[in-house]
Amino acid sequence: MTDARARAIGLLLLASPALVVATLTVDARARRAARRAEEPALAAVAVRLPSSDLALSGGARWLRAPSIEEPGAAFADGPALPDPDPAGGAMAPPLDVWSAAAERSRPAGSPARMLIEKGARSR
Amino acid sequence: MKGSLLAHAFGALARRRARSIALGGGLAFAVALVAAVLFLTESLRGEAERAHAAHPDIVVQKLVGGRPTTIPASERAKIADIPSVREVTPRVWGYIFLPALQGNVTVVGTPRGVPPISVANGALHSGRDLVPGEHEMIAGVDLAHFLGMLPGDELGLPSADPRAHAMKLVGTFKSSLDLWTADVILCDEDDARALLGLPDGDATDLAVTLANPAEARIVAGTIIERLPTARVIERDLLERVHHLSYGRRAGLVLGASIPAILALLVLAWDRASGIGADERREIAVLKAVGWSTSDVLWAKLFESILVGAGATALGLLLGYAWVFWLGAPGLRPALVGWSVLYPRASLTPVVDVAQLLGVTIAVLGPFVLLSVVPAWRAATADPLESMRS
Numbered sequence: 001m002t003d004a005r006a007r008a009i010g011l012l013l014l015a016s017p018a019l020v021v022a023t024l025t026v027d028a029r030a031r032r033a034a035r036r037a038e039e040p041a042l043a044a045v046a047v048r049l050p051s052s053d054l055a056l057s058g059g060a061r062w063l064r065a066p067s068i069e070e071p072g073a074a075f076a077d078g079p080a081l082p083d084p085d086p087a088g089g090a091m092a093p094p095l096d097v098w099s100a101a102a103e104r105s106r107p108a109g110s111p112a113r114m115l116i117e118k119g120a121r122s123r
Numbered sequence: 124m125k126g127s128l129l130a131h132a133f134g135a136l137a138r139r140r141a142r143s144i145a146l147g148g149g150l151a152f153a154v155a156l157v158a159a160v161l162f163l164t165e166s167l168r169g170e171a172e173r174a175h176a177a178h179p180d181i182v183v184q185k186l187v188g189g190r191p192t193t194i195p196a197s198e199r200a201k202i203a204d205i206p207s208v209r210e211v212t213p214r215v216w217g218y219i220f221l222p223a224l225q226g227n228v229t230v231v232g233t234p235r236g237v238p239p240i241s242v243a244n245g246a247l248h249s250g251r252d253l254v255p256g257e258h259e260m261i262a263g264v265d266l267a268h269f270l271g272m273l274p275g276d277e278l279g280l281p282s283a284d285p286r287a288h289a290m291k292l293v294g295t296f297k298s299s300l301d302l303w304t305a306d307v308i309l310c311d312e313d314d315a316r317a318l319l320g321l322p323d324g325d326a327t328d329l330a331v332t333l334a335n336p337a338e339a340r341i342v343a344g345t346i347i348e349r350l351p352t353a354r355v356i357e358r359d360l361l362e363r364v365h366h367l368s369y370g371r372r373a374g375l376v377l378g379a380s381i382p383a384i385l386a387l388l389v390l391a392w393d394r395a396s397g398i399g400a401d402e403r404r405e406i407a408v409l410k411a412v413g414w415s416t417s418d419v420l421w422a423k424l425f426e427s428i429l430v431g432a433g434a435t436a437l438g439l440l441l442g443y444a445w446v447f448w449l450g451a452p453g454l455r456p457a458l459v460g461w462s463v464l465y466p467r468a469s470l471t472p473v474v475d476v477a478q479l480l481g482v483t484i485a486v487l488g489p490f491v492l493l494s495v496v497p498a499w500r501a502a503t504a505d506p507l508e509s510m511r512s
Contacts, residue, residue, distance in 0.1 A: 006130035006137075013133070016436035017196045017487065021479040024443050028472035031447065032224055035471040038299055039173070045300055046177030048233050048240075048309060050216045050327070052361065054171055055229070055263075055305040055466055064229060064306070066219070067361040068191075068328070068422030 128418060132425035134407070146333040147434040149387040154438025154486050155445065162446045162474055162499035163458050164373035168366060169473035170302050175361060179212075179330035180339050182356040183346055191354065193325040200258070201349045202331060207338045212213050213326030215312050217319040219280055224269060229307050229335055230280070230357070232315030240294075250294025253311055260290040261309040264298045265467065286317035301466035376457050406501050407509035427494030428487075435486045439479065444464065 046052060051065040136143040183202065183300070191412035196213035203211045213230035233253055240246035240261075253259045262270075272278060272292045278291040296304040310318070321327070333342060336358070343355040406419055414422075445451055447470060451458075456465075 003127065003130045005456060006133045007126050010129040010133040010425070010429060013433045014129070015432075017432050017439070017483045020436040020439050021476060021483060024439065024472075024474065024479055025476050027443075027447075027475055028257075031471055032473075035173075038245060041240075041297060042174060042238045042300060042303070043177055044238055044244055044246045045296065045304060046174040048231060048237055049174070049177075049303060049307065050229070050231060051182075052171060052174035052178045054167065054302045055307065056167075056302075064227065068184070068356055 125421065128421045129425050129465070132422050132429060135422070136426055136429060137483045139402075143430060144433065147430045147437070150431065150486070150490065151437040151441065152432035153384045153387045154435055155441035158386065158439050158442030158482055159375065159445045159451065159454055160373050160376050160380075160458070161478075162442060162472065163454060163470065164369045165478070166446065166470040167458065169471060171369070172362065174303055175358070176199055178358050180333040180336045180358050181331035181343055181346070183329040183331060183350065184327075184354040184356070185350075185352055186354045187352070191328070193321060193327060194323055194329060196329075196351075198353075199329055202329065202346055205342055205345050205349075207334050207342055208331055209334045210332040212330045212332075214328055214330050215315045215319070215321055216327050217315075217321070219282070221281065225305065228266065228280075230315050230318050231307055231309050232312035233309055234312055244299065246297060248297045249297045249396040250292070252292065253309065255311045256313070257311075258288045258290045258314055259293040259310065260314070261294040261296065262292060263301060263304045263307060264295045265305055265465070266308070267292060267295050274367045280318055282318045282320065284317050284320040288314060288317065290314060301468040305466040328409075331353060337412050347469060350364065373458065376454070402501070403504065403509045406504060407506035410506040411510075416502045420498055423498035423501050424491070424494060427498065428491055431487050431490040431494075435483050435490075438486070439482065443472070443474075446470065 051068050053065040053067055056065065151450070183194065183198075184191040185198075194213075198449065199211040199213060202208055212234055214234070217230055218227040218338065219230050220227050233255075235255060242253055247261070248264050250261070253261060262272070267273070270278060272293050274294060275287045277291045280287065281441070290310055296307070305492045315321075319327075331342070331346075333339060339357045343357055346353055346355050409419060409422075410416075445454065450467075450469060
């Protein structure tokens with residue numbers, strides 16, 4: 001192999017990450033542009049769907065729409081199997097909203113109000 | 124001068140072809156695996172957020188015993204007069220287990236007055252929109268195919284409710300919308316109510332649209348006050364759910380891959396740091412003919428940089444091709460979940476220059492830095508000692 005050829009290939013290898021990054025960026029941009037053309041169709045269908053969650057885990061109803069399923073649902077694909085996606089872990093209840101609403105609905109000095117205040121302090 | 128050293132470094136790699144391929148191949152595989160998981164995760168998050176805007180600002184469910192149950196549609200009156208609430212729509216939807224499919228389908232009732240969908244606006248692959256009261260349905264292409272149905276065929280879905288009617292398939296969703304519609308059966312609200320056994324006057328949940336979405340938190344608080352048993356879900360929280368869901372899945376896949384990646388990196392390190400007898404002799408000859416320590420150091424560094432750069436570029440390319448050109452075979456089921464009706468729609472890349480450069484630097488930087496020590500050791504070796512040994 002001649003020195004010039006080895007040098008050219010060496011330079012090409014050195015520049016290869018930049019070339020690949022540029023190629024992938026152009027391809028990704030083209031694919032995003034093509035996808036944007038489908039936005040009106042998606043918008044027309046999405047308003048009829050119960051959630052924007054993807055239809056990825058239809059076998060387990062609590063995973064089909066994790067954003068609006070029951071909080072803390074028990075889940076197992078089988079006995080003693082690990083829980084890969086607990087719905088309750090993904091979506092915490094709106095504690096601030098609940099406690100603020102509860103505080104407003106209880107009279108000051110009541111046992112329930114004191115309990116709420118104690119809970120708020122411990123948080 | 125540096126050009127000549129680069130040429131020499133490439134020549135040395137070519138002479139030790141098997142070692143270079145083993146080292147570069149291992150590194151490229153590790154980069155491809157990590158990059159593919161990142162590309163796929165980001166893409167799924169992006170896809171989930173694409174339909175985000177169509178989701179109602181607030182969803183109100185009723186909880187009994189900590190679990191969602193149906194909510195009386197009349198409860199909408201308690202919400203409708205809250206300032207900033209523009210519309211409250213009771214929604215009818217739910218799941219039906221199909222024994223033939225061994226999985227659930229999502230049955231969704233279409234309320235009156237929603238914008239039409241058609242082949243012309245790109246939402247349907249074939250057929251037409253529903254005509255209310257005609258017992259018609261629209262399903263995903265794969266679901267229809269799985270059930271052996273063509274437009275015009277009728278299907279009686281399993282239901283204990285005697286009101287449930289067999290429905291005629293009048294359209295199929297476009298396959299590019301599979302990610303949202305693969306398991307969806309769209310029908311009119313009365314049919315959905317009958318199929319799901321939902322009593323008249325009840326709804327699965329209430330969808331609340333606000334005049335000013337920025338007021339969602341305040342409206343949510345007011346709804347909780349008026350409906351103490353309600354569970355209020357704000358749209359903004361969904362983004363967090365999607366990030367956590369896909370992040371957790373990506374973490375699991377990467378966690379499972381750590382032993383394989385570590386083994387490859389240890390192998391690569393061992394190959395990179397170990398200097399064989401031939402290489403030692405070659406360095407000794409170079410120094411004997413007048414190369415300085417700096418020249419040898421640069422030549423050895425160039426060898427590492429060439430392998431690292433080539434492997435990183437190849438790994439990125441393989442990871443991208445694996446996910447977006449080939450559809451992530453083998454990886455997709457682990458990341459997107461387990462389903463009988465598997466959405467086939469291709470994913471859209473979300474990666475940008477910054478992320479790609481970030482992966483490149485994260486791999487190439489440590490690899491080159493770790494190569495400095497063995498390169499220095501090789502460059503400072505005594506040529507006479509090396510030749511004698």
